[in-house]
Amino acid sequence: MHIAITGAAGFLGQRLVARLLSRGTLAGQAIRRLTLIDMVEPPVVAADGVEVTRLAMDITEPGRLDPVLATKPDVIYHLAAVVSAAAEADLALGMRVNFDATRVLLEGCHAHGLAGTRLVMASSVAAYGGELPEVVDDMTALQPQNSYGAQKAMSELLINDYSRRGLVDGRVLRLPTIIIRPGRPNAAASSFASSILREPLNGEAAVCPVPSDLSMFVMSPQKVVEALIHGAELAGDALGSFRAFMLPGITVSVAEMLETLRQVAGDEALALVRHEPDPRISAIVSAWPSRFTTRRALELGFRGDGDLREIVDAYLKAEA
Amino acid sequence: MHIAITGAAGFLGQRLVARLLSRGTLAGQAIRRLTLIDMVEPPVVAADGVEVTRLAMDITEPGRLDPVLATKPDVIYHLAAVVSAAAEADLALGMRVNFDATRVLLEGCHAHGLAGTRLVMASSVAAYGGELPEVVDDMTALQPQNSYGAQKAMSELLINDYSRRGLVDGRVLRLPTIIIRPGRPNAAASSFASSILREPLNGEAAVCPVPSDLSMFVMSPQKVVEALIHGAELAGDALGSFRAFMLPGITVSVAEMLETLRQVAGDEALALVRHEPDPRISAIVSAWPSRFTTRRALELGFRGDGDLREIVDAYLKAEA
Ligand SMILES: NC(=O)c1ccc[n+]([C@@H]2O[C@H](COP(=O)([O-])OP(=O)(O)OC[C@H]3O[C@@H](n4cnc5c(N)ncnc54)[C@H](O)[C@@H]3O)[C@@H](O)[C@H]2O)c1
Ligand SMILES: NC(=O)c1ccc[n+]([C@@H]2O[C@H](COP(=O)([O-])OP(=O)(O)OC[C@H]3O[C@@H](n4cnc5c(N)ncnc54)[C@H](O)[C@@H]3O)[C@@H](O)[C@H]2O)c1
Numbered sequence: 001m002h003i004a005i006t007g008a009a010g011f012l013g014q015r016l017v018a019r020l021l022s023r024g025t026l027a028g029q030a031i032r033r034l035t036l037i038d039m040v041e042p043p044v045v046a047a048d049g050v051e052v053t054r055l056a057m058d059i060t061e062p063g064r065l066d067p068v069l070a071t072k073p074d075v076i077y078h079l080a081a082v083v084s085a086a087a088e089a090d091l092a093l094g095m096r097v098n099f100d101a102t103r104v105l106l107e108g109c110h111a112h113g114l115a116g117t118r119l120v121m122a123s124s125v126a127a128y129g130g131e132l133p134e135v136v137d138d139m140t141a142l143q144p145q146n147s148y149g150a151q152k153a154m155s156e157l158l159i160n161d162y163s164r165r166g167l168v169d170g171r172v173l174r175l176p177t178i179i180i181r182p183g184r185p186n187a188a189a190s191s192f193a194s195s196i197l198r199e200p201l202n203g204e205a206a207v208c209p210v211p212s213d214l215s216m217f218v219m220s221p222q223k224v225v226e227a228l229i230h231g232a233e234l235a236g237d238a239l240g241s242f243r244a245f246m247l248p249g250i251t252v253s254v255a256e257m258l259e260t261l262r263q264v265a266g267d268e269a270l271a272l273v274r275h276e277p278d279p280r281i282s283a284i285v286s287a288w289p290s291r292f293t294t295r296r297a298l299e300l301g302f303r304g305d306g307d308l309r310e311i312v313d314a315y316l317k318a319e320a
Numbered sequence: 321m322h323i324a325i326t327g328a329a330g331f332l333g334q335r336l337v338a339r340l341l342s343r344g345t346l347a348g349q350a351i352r353r354l355t356l357i358d359m360v361e362p363p364v365v366a367a368d369g370v371e372v373t374r375l376a377m378d379i380t381e382p383g384r385l386d387p388v389l390a391t392k393p394d395v396i397y398h399l400a401a402v403v404s405a406a407a408e409a410d411l412a413l414g415m416r417v418n419f420d421a422t423r424v425l426l427e428g429c430h431a432h433g434l435a436g437t438r439l440v441m442a443s444s445v446a447a448y449g450g451e452l453p454e455v456v457d458d459m460t461a462l463q464p465q466n467s468y469g470a471q472k473a474m475s476e477l478l479i480n481d482y483s484r485r486g487l488v489d490g491r492v493l494r495l496p497t498i499i500i501r502p503g504r505p506n507a508a509a510s511s512f513a514s515s516i517l518r519e520p521l522n523g524e525a526a527v528c529p530v531p532s533d534l535s536m537f538v539m540s541p542q543k544v545v546e547a548l549i550h551g552a553e554l555a556g557d558a559l560g561s562f563r564a565f566m567l568p569g570i571t572v573s574v575a576e577m578l579e580t581l582r583q584v585a586g587d588e589a590l591a592l593v594r595h596e597p598d599p600r601i602s603a604i605v606s607a608w609p610s611r612f613t614t615r616r617a618l619e620l621g622f623r624g625d626g627d628l629r630e631i632v633d634a635y636l637k638a639e640a
Contacts, residue, residue: 091485130561133459139451141459143480143562150481154474160463161470165411241450242463 001026002033003232004068006059006101007079009038011181012122012224016077019225021047026075027118027233035068038080060096065105069112075232078105078121085187087148098151103158109168116169120231121159123152123174123244125217128289136289138245138296145287156244163243169236173227173302176219176249177288180315189284193218196254197261197312200269209278212255215290219249219304220311222318227302234300248294248304260308264316321349323552324388326379326421327399329358331501332442332544336397339545341367346395347438347553355388358400380416385425389432395552398425398441405507407468418471426478429488436489440551441479443472443494443564445537448609456609458565458616465607476564483563489556493547493622496539496569497608500635509604513538516574517581517632520589529598532575535610539569539624540631542638547622554620568614568624580628584636 003026007013013036020031033051036042041056057064059080080101087094102121109117127150128136130143142153159170181194192209193216199206219227227247262270294302305311323346327333333356340351353371356362361376377384379400400421407414422441429437447470448456450463462473479490501514512529513536519526539547547567582590614622625631 131459139453139461139463141461141562142477143459144477145484145561147481147485150477154477157462157464157470157474157477161467164465165467241465242461 001029001031001075002035002071002073003031003075003077004035004037004073005077005079006037006105007077007081008036008054009040009042010079012178012221012228013038013077013079014043015221015225016079016228017042017045019229021045021050023229026229029074033073035071035073037065037068060101060104062104065108066112069108069114072112072114073117075118075120076105076109077228077232078102078119081122082148083188084124084126084146084148085189087151088146091147094147094151098148099154102155106158106162106168106170110162114168115166118232118236119159119168119170120228121155121170121172122228123156123172124149125174125176125246125249125288127153127156127174129287132289135291135293136246137293146284160243163236163239170243171231171234171236171239172244173231173297174244174246175224176217176247176304178221178224179218179311181221182315182319189281190216192281193257196273197257198315200261200272201265201312201316203269203272205272205274207276208254208258208273209276209281210254210285211277211282212258213253214282214286215251215253216285216288217249217251217290217292218308218311219247220314222314223303223305230300230302238300240296245296245300246292246294247302248297249292250305250307251290251292252308256308260312264309264312321346321351321395322353322355322391322393323351323395323397324355324357324393325397325399326357326425327397327401328356328374329360329362330399332541332548333358333397333399334363335541335545336399336548337362337365339549341365341370343549346549349394355391355393357385357388380421380424382424385428386432389428389434392432392434393437395438395440396425396429397548397552398422398439401442402468403508404444404446404466404468405509407471408466411467414467414471418468419474422475423478426482426488426490430482434488435486438552438556439479439488439490440548441475441490441492442548443476443492444469445494445496445566445569445608447473447476447494449607452609455611455613456566457613466604480563483556483559490563491551491554491556491559492564493551494564494566495544496537496567496624498541498544499538499631501541502635502639509601510536512601513577516593517577518635520581520592521585521632521636523589523592525592525594527594527596528574528578529596529601530574530605531597531602532578533573534602534606535571535573536605536608537569537571537610537612538628538631539567540634542634543623543625550620550622558620560616565616565620566612566614568617568622569612570625570627571610571612572628576628580632583629584632
């Protein structure tokens with residue numbers, strides 16, 4: 001089993017690599033080879049008996065991926081991306097990384113005869129938008145209101161078409177908002193959703209820029225990584241007529257997040273959260289749907305978090 | 321008012337040009353200039369007081385459209401395309417004409433500062449597919465099961481994103497199956513839908529390859545051309561959060577088509593239709609949705625045919 005990962009130095013990439021190495025197998029086969037690809041050199045990993053290649057490259061440069069594809073990986077995780085704020089600030093950059101790189105990868109798989117290669121891509125809740133129904137389901141249109149979401153939606157269509165034509169075996173997982181991300185706040189509009197839990201749990205102050213009744217559709221990094229694993233293990237013909245679907249996140253309100261924080265870490269922790277409304281952030285985040293039925297993902301065996309408390313506990317355990 | 325049209329030598333392009341010239345105005349302004357673009361040289365048109373430029377070019381060649389965009393057309397109709405069968409037979413060709421050409425056009429509009437230019441593109445019912453609900457509405461997902469539909473869906477997303485960013489003023493009309501096309505049968509899977517009416521109306525034999533209970537969502541060429549006109553006349557901010565929607569076709573079964581034929585042209589005409597089931601054609605056409613609510617298009621003032629009889633009468637009148 002040879003696995004190649006683009007964006008391997010990123011948040012999910014690093015966690016996926018660690019999990020693959022701790023499992024040792026994927027789809028019932030021993031992992032013999034890992035090819036880690038990122039713009040920044042992927043960190044060294046301890047990997048007994050696994051041949052690990054770490055490549056620093058811009059995957060949007062023509063031909064750069066060819067030597068990797070020539071080695072015929074069994075599974076490719078395509079996680080390289082520029083996030084929503086960056087794609088909104090620079091349309092050409094977002095198109096190149098979030099769409100053209102997907103296309104180059106697909107054309108490369110075709111050229112190298114990788115019809116059986118399982119290509120797993122991460123899409124996003126940000127691909128939804130417009131006049132959404134109360135509850136979003138698997139047949140709700142993607143009408144993205146940001147360039148990142150549009151680029152992800154275009155990539156989904158292309159992966160589905162290449163898969164339908166039998167040129168690759170693609171599967172695209174739409175990720176809910178991930179909480180709790182470890183580390184520091186970042187420029188993402190959703191950054192507060194991790195911050196208002198993470199910072200107080202670590203005894204630090206945090207700012208909540210949105211009203212307490214705002215709801216979000218969320219998943220822990222641990223469950224997202226499990227979903228990436230499961231996404232590669234599924235048989236292609238189980239996937240039916242469209243290769244992209246939403247993962248089973250859970251719907252939580254900011255009020256529930258704060259109440260869970262209080263239950264876990266007490267009133268002192270809750271008092272560390274300052275409410276400072278930011279209409280710009282509220283506008284972006286409230287446009288993302290928060291209520292889904294994720295029938296296809298559940299039928300395919302994907303599993304989300306039980307409840308918010310489980311997410312907080314998983315964070316405390318992982319970071320302890 | 322300066323209007324540029326790609327695919328101007330095609331079926332709809334030629335009819336649109338004729339209609340624009342017979343109206344003389346668009347969006348309340350006199351048409352002063354028409355730029356007709358196609359791979360094959362657009363036919364000469366009689367146009368009093370309108371400056372007509374006819375350009376034979378491959379619009380997918382880099383830079384070819386620049387001289388046209390430099391003249392800052394007020395309206396661009398983007399109709400150039402390769403149809404479904406050709407796009408399915410040649411993935412690279414379909415991607416180039418049905419998607420890359422749209423992108424090049426959008427990037428060109430951006431580069432030439434055509435933020436106010438109204439860009440009208442024709443998408444298709446073939447962009448729908450997968451596990452569709454009984455009745456499709458404006459928020460039903462596009463999960464195309466053919467490369468043509470995937471390329472159209474990707475173009476829709478890109479036009480919407482460029483419009484949302486204020487780089488162009490796009491609008492995309494998803495066309496129902498067009499009946500009755502004049503002329504001869506072609507390679508399109510839907511060709512029979514025109515043939516089984518047109519040929520008997522002209523005293524010729526036709527083959528019906530699908531079961532009589534098959535339904536289709538259809539529109540006459542006349543109403544499609546009116547919709548293209550209306551699509552350019554709408555104010556951009558009336559279009560809301562997504563720039564693509566289905567036109568108000570009507571749902572007709574093959575049985576109704578044959579019964580209308582009998583009413584118009586008698587039993588002798590009906591007897592000219594031979595039933596010869598073709599599972600390949602049935603499979604393709606029955607995958608297209610036939611029942612829609614087209615609320616957005618109706619609210620925006622688009623109008624379809626009253627009934628099938630009107631479509632037949634319009635054909636007889638136009639071809640008489
Ligand atoms: N809920 C969501 O919407 C959501 C959440 C998380 C992740 N995602 C998606 O999951 C994937 C991984 O996300 P993440 O949180 O780990 O992001 P990340 O930003 O931490 O990682 C992305 C990696 O891609 C790399 N990269 C960017 N451009 C590249 C290029 N041209 N060539 C090579 N490498 C390049 C970056 O260096 C980075 O290491 C992304 O596709 C992201 O869009 C979606
Ligand atoms: N129901 C539907 O699905 C449906 C029906 C009709 C039309 N449409 C769409 O409407 C539009 C017009 O359709 P039509 O029936 O007139 O098709 P058509 O094939 O008659 O016309 C398309 C024109 O585009 C031109 N063209 C193709 N590639 C080109 C290139 N690289 N550079 C320049 N010109 C090029 C062709 O020469 C042709 O004249 C198309 O976009 C089509 O996809 C959809």
